[in-house]
Amino acid sequence: MGKRVAIVGTGQTFHKSHRPDVNGQELINEAVQRALIDANLTMKDIDAIVIGNMDHFEGINYVDCWSVDGSGGVMKPVIKITTGGTTGASVAIGGYHMVGSGMFEKVLIIGWEKNSESDTTGAITTAFDPIWDRQVFAGAISGLAVEAQAYMARFGASERDGARVSVRDRKHALNNPHAQLRKEVSIEDVLASPMLADPIHLLDVCPRTDGACAVIMASEDSAGKIAPKPDWIWGTAARHSYAYVSDADYGRLTSMERCAKEIFKKAGIREPRKELDVIELYQPYSFAGLIWIEDMGIVGHGEAPRYVWDGNTDMGGELPINPSGGVISCNPIGATGLIRCAEAALQVMGKADARQVPDVNFAVSTGFGGCWWTDMILHGKMKPN
Amino acid sequence: MDRAAIIGIGMTKIEANKHRETFADMAWEAVDKALNDAGMSIGDIDNVVTTSSDFWDGRTISCMAVGDASGAADKNISCVEGDGTYGAFYGYTRALSGSYKTTLVTGHSKGSQCISSLITNAAFDPIYERSLGMDMVTACAMQANAYMHRTGVKPEQMALVSVKNHANAFKNPIAQLPMHITVGDVMTSEMIADPLHKLDCSPVSDGCCAIIIAHESVATKFRQEPIWIRGLSFCTDSFFFGDRDLARSNALVQTAKAAYKMAGIKDPKNEIDIVELYDAFTYQELLWLEEMGLAEYGKAAKLLEAGEFNLDGSLPVNASGGLLAGHPVVAAGLYRISEIVMQLRGEAGEHQVKNAKTGLAHGVNGLCGQSHCVWILDKER
Amino acid sequence: MSENFKGIEPMIHNSKINVPYSWWAGDTASRFFISLRDQQKIIALRCGKCGKVFVPPRKVCPSCFTENTEWEDISSEGTLISYSVARRQFESIPKDKKVPVIWGLIKLDGADTAILHYLDGINPGEVAIGLRVKAVFAESRTGSIRDISHFVPVK
Numbered sequence: 011m012g013k014r015v016a017i018v019g020t021g022q023t024f025h026k027s028h029r030p031d032v033n034g035q036e037l038i039n040e041a042v043q044r045a046l047i048d049a050n051l052t053m054k055d056i057d058a059i060v061i062g063n064m065d066h067f068e069g070i071n072y073v074d075c076w077s078v079d080g081s082g083g084v085m086k087p088v089i090k091i092t093t094g095g096t097t098g099a100s101v102a103i104g105g106y107h108m109v110g111s112g113m114f115e116k117v118l119i120i121g122w123e124k125n126s127e128s129d130t131t132g133a134i135t136t137a138f139d140p141i142w143d144r145q146v147f148a149g150a151i152s153g154l155a156v157e158a159q160a161y162m163a164r165f166g167a168s169e170r171d172g173a174r175v176s177v178r179d180r181k182h183a184l185n186n187p188h189a190q191l192r193k194e195v196s197i198e199d200v201l202a203s204p205m206l207a208d209p210i211h212l213l214d215v216c217p218r219t220d221g222a223c224a225v226i227m228a229s230e231d232s233a234g235k236i237a238p239k240p241d242w243i244w245g246t247a248a249r250h251s252y253a254y255v256s257d258a259d260y261g262r263l264t265s266m267e268r269c270a271k272e273i274f275k276k277a278g279i280r281e282p283r284k285e286l287d288v289i290e291l292y293q294p295y296s297f298a299g300l301i302w303i304e305d306m307g308i309v310g311h312g313e314a315p316r317y318v319w320d321g322n323t324d325m326g327g328e329l330p331i332n333p334s335g336g337v338i339s340c341n342p343i344g345a346t347g348l349i350r351c352a353e354a355a356l357q358v359m360g361k362a363d364a365r366q367v368p369d370v371n372f373a374v375s376t377g378f379g380g381c382w383w384t385d386m387i388l389h390g391k392m393k394p395n
Numbered sequence: 396m397d398r399a400a401i402i403g404i405g406m407t408k409i410e411a412n413k414h415r416e417t418f419a420d421m422a423w424e425a426v427d428k429a430l431n432d433a434g435m436s437i438g439d440i441d442n443v444v445t446t447s448s449d450f451w452d453g454r455t456i457s458c459m460a461v462g463d464a465s466g467a468a469d470k471n472i473s474c475v476e477g478d479g480t481y482g483a484f485y486g487y488t489r490a491l492s493g494s495y496k497t498t499l500v501t502g503h504s505k506g507s508q509c510i511s512s513l514i515t516n517a518a519f520d521p522i523y524e525r526s527l528g529m530d531m532v533t534a535c536a537m538q539a540n541a542y543m544h545r546t547g548v549k550p551e552q553m554a555l556v557s558v559k560n561h562a563n564a565f566k567n568p569i570a571q572l573p574m575h576i577t578v579g580d581v582m583t584s585e586m587i588a589d590p591l592h593k594l595d596c597s598p599v600s601d602g603c604c605a606i607i608i609a610h611e612s613v614a615t616k617f618r619q620e621p622i623w624i625r626g627l628s629f630c631t632d633s634f635f636f637g638d639r640d641l642a643r644s645n646a647l648v649q650t651a652k653a654a655y656k657m658a659g660i661k662d663p664k665n666e667i668d669i670v671e672l673y674d675a676f677t678y679q680e681l682l683w684l685e686e687m688g689l690a691e692y693g694k695a696a697k698l699l700e701a702g703e704f705n706l707d708g709s710l711p712v713n714a715s716g717g718l719l720a721g722h723p724v725v726a727a728g729l730y731r732i733s734e735i736v737m738q739l740r741g742e743a744g745e746h747q748v749k750n751a752k753t754g755l756a757h758g759v760n761g762l763c764g765q766s767h768c769v770w771i772l773d774k775e776r
Numbered sequence: 777m778s779e780n781f782k783g784i785e786p787m788i789h790n791s792k793i794n795v796p797y798s799w800w801a802g803d804t805a806s807r808f809f810i811s812l813r814d815q816q817k818i819i820a821l822r823c824g825k826c827g828k829v830f831v832p833p834r835k836v837c838p839s840c841f842t843e844n845t846e847w848e849d850i851s852s853e854g855t856l857i858s859y860s861v862a863r864r865q866f867e868s869i870p871k872d873k874k875v876p877v878i879w880g881l882i883k884l885d886g887a888d889t890a891i892l893h894y895l896d897g898i899n900p901g902e903v904a905i906g907l908r909v910k911a912v913f914a915e916s917r918t919g920s921i922r923d924i925s926h927f928v929p930v931k
Contacts, residue, residue, distance in 0.1 A: 111488035
């Protein structure tokens with residue numbers, strides 16, 4: 011009844027704000043070639059391709075069909091999964107089910123985006139209902155600002171608490187050659203940077219990036235032969251509810267809470283704070299690094315600022331978050347969730363180089379997007395039962 | 396490998412303009428119908444896969460519009476962008492991977508809300524091709540010309556597909572365009588893009604369809620006799636028209652073979668009782684039949700003329716009226732699957748094909764059939 | 777549900793999405809377009825492994841999955857593989873083109889793939905697969921596929 015699935019290889023581009031030297035499918039090709047090399051496989055070994063991005067960022071319809079030259083998909087099964095910002099995580103989850111079902115042995119998963127090719131805010135605004143929401147919605151940042159305001163009002167947090175998260179992630183990015191932004195910032199830098207939407211400053215949020223990521227999954231039948239230390243997928247979950255902006259419970263990420271409960275229960279994880287070793291959190295802005303780890307069950311409501319200020323989520327801390335530098339350091343939207351997955355995989359596989367957290371047994375990667383949606387994946391060193 | 400079956404289907408009527416309904420309204424209708432059909436409540440659904448297109452809906456994250464209406468508020472959910480047969484494929488893998496037992500799959504589109512020419516023009520490569528201004532219709536005209544040149548098939552023969560399918564639609568209560576027309580009517584209808592006349596082309600319609608896929612361990616728990624998924628496969632060809640032979644469809648040849656192999660079918664012409672395929676244009680019914688091995692290449696037109704693909708023929712094709720009688724993009728493949736399910740259950744009413752035991756449903760993605768998905772369904776396990 | 781809404785006319789909200797795009801052509805396509813613009817020459821890329829010649833040029837060979845590095849000149853003459861004639865003025869057709877508009881799939885001599893472009897200087901009824909055609913360059917060229925204006929039959 012279903013096979014166990016592991017990640018056996020990953021590849022990423024060196025993400026940049028603009029990649030004028032390549033078009034979208036050429037960008038995809040770079041990540042794919044790297045993943046194949048990482049897994050020591052050729053395109054002939056790949057049985058199916060799952061690919062995702064957000065259409066309106068590149069303006070290419072049937073993009074799974076368009077990109078076959080770069081993805082290696084010619085005369086292969088190619089399918090597109092797209093769920094907004096969570097796309098990168100959704101394609102990983104897609105690959106997991108495609109392999110787990112027994113239909114395909116080795117699946118190549120691709121997430122990518124060339125944000126430099128479009129007006130990101132203009133495109134994101136089309137996500138919202140044209141009758142009720144679109145005319146008042148001013149892009150992703152406005153929604154996030156409402157959440158931050160609500161959290162600050164409910165739990166007494168401050169702008170400085172948000173800034174401390176930015177400082178952490180921007181410092182972590184120095185260890186990650188793939189990250190777009192690799193320069194440290196200080197609390198003062200963040201607070202002095204231009205205010206975008208109260209209380210979110212420029213340095214509290216993610217950049218726009220051109221980048222691609224590719225992950226190869228295989229079933230238990232071949233995973234061990236391909237990778238010496240595969241990254242086993244212990245569980246996946248997604249909650250994509252709320253169709254209207256006003257439906258959400260601002261200050262609480264309900265979808266994260268539900269995903270975490272489901273995954274941890276299934277895996278038998280009772281104290282995530284103790285049992286998880288690293289988290290790659292899809293954190294599009296700093297405050298999310300406080301609010302959403304509470305909803306994940308790492309610490310109680312309102313306790314995250316203290317937890318973060320005490321250094322627990324820094325490298326060397328009790329539970330490092332975003333050793334890669336996270337989304338604030340790099341955000342090719344359709345790839346971002348997959349990059350979190352790939353980074354978590356690198357941690358479990360022991361291939362994370364300068365950003366390696368020692369002795370990783372369990373890792374979590376998440377995706378965020380849409381109308382307060384969460385996708386979550388639990389990665390483990392051991393094969394699941 | 397474990398098996399899965401389809402245990403519920405729900406279709407809205409296919410209409411030119413559902414001006415009273417939003418995407419969510421359509422989704423609710425289709426899902427509600429599917430649950431009733433299956434004798435299930437929403438609590439029996441373990442996870443949901445929606446199928447939608449950001450381009451056709453004019454919304455990035457188009458799945459947002461239908462998630463809640465599909466009962467997915469606190470369920471695991473994902474979204475496939477492509478034809479409904481692809482969404483259903485993913486839904487199938489999710490019923491077999493061990494995480495879930497039942498998957499609800501939906502697909503929707505409202506052609507009435509968009510300018511299809513601009514939407515399909517956006518499928519062309521923005522760097523080398525898009526500014527030339529082709530769209531799905533002019534592209535398929537190019538394929539029709541290639542096919543006709545290679546096989547010698549005449550426009551009058553292609554027109555017969557339209558005559559057959561529009562006539563079939565009279566017996567299908569949800570079809571949009573039941574019409575009694577002649578070959579002459581097709582040939583004198585407006586020439587849209589040589590050789591395609593207006594009546595050679597499907598409309599762009601509104602519709603939503605939902606199906607429920609269940610793992611074998613729960614497939615017999617509910618109201619319906621399960622219709623078993625014997626084989627399924629999909630495959631994508633090269634993107635640029637100039638990289639492939641438009642008069643053929645290698646991707647379909649390969650994927651049909653894979654589906655037959657998985658289903659254990661050695662002689663598709665004799666073992667398959669009924670076909671619902673993606674007839675967006677008349678010539679496609681002929682070309683797809685041939686590339687699926689159900690007719691010799693270039694010979695489907697002769698079989699059509701002899702009545703072989705009629706409702707009472709040896710291999711009924713598109714007894715529902717097909718897409719020519721109503722084409723809700725994206726949902727199209729799910730309607731094909733649902734039609735086959737109804738036929739195999741013996742519930743197709745006036746357009747029932749006698750003794751239908753094994754059926755083939757087919758969907759297409761991309762320009763000129765770049766990508767194909769084939770499903771083999773059966774009454775028996 | 778429709779009972780509740782009897783006698784109520786549905787409202788229609790008209791809107792248009794305006795998302796501007798500027799696609800990076802990438803180095804490969806750029807080189808192709810620069811050659812069209814500055815030299816009125818069509819160039820192609822050859823795969824070092826299988827020898828396939830790509831027009832329009834492709835950075836990576838889709839079959840061998842290796843980078844193509846061998847540029848070569850290609851003839852501006854070729855054979856018509858298929859064609860399409862628009863009779864209806866579809867919204868996708870550029871404003872400067874009035875129906876009937878003819879597109880052709882043209883295999884230039886020496887290429888293994890065919891290129892999509894316009895046919896002109898010919899009546900739709902005279903177009904036939906197998907026709908020999910030749911590229912005509914535009915007077916004013918900007919570095920795009922329309923630097924080739926169209927293809928005409930070779931006399």
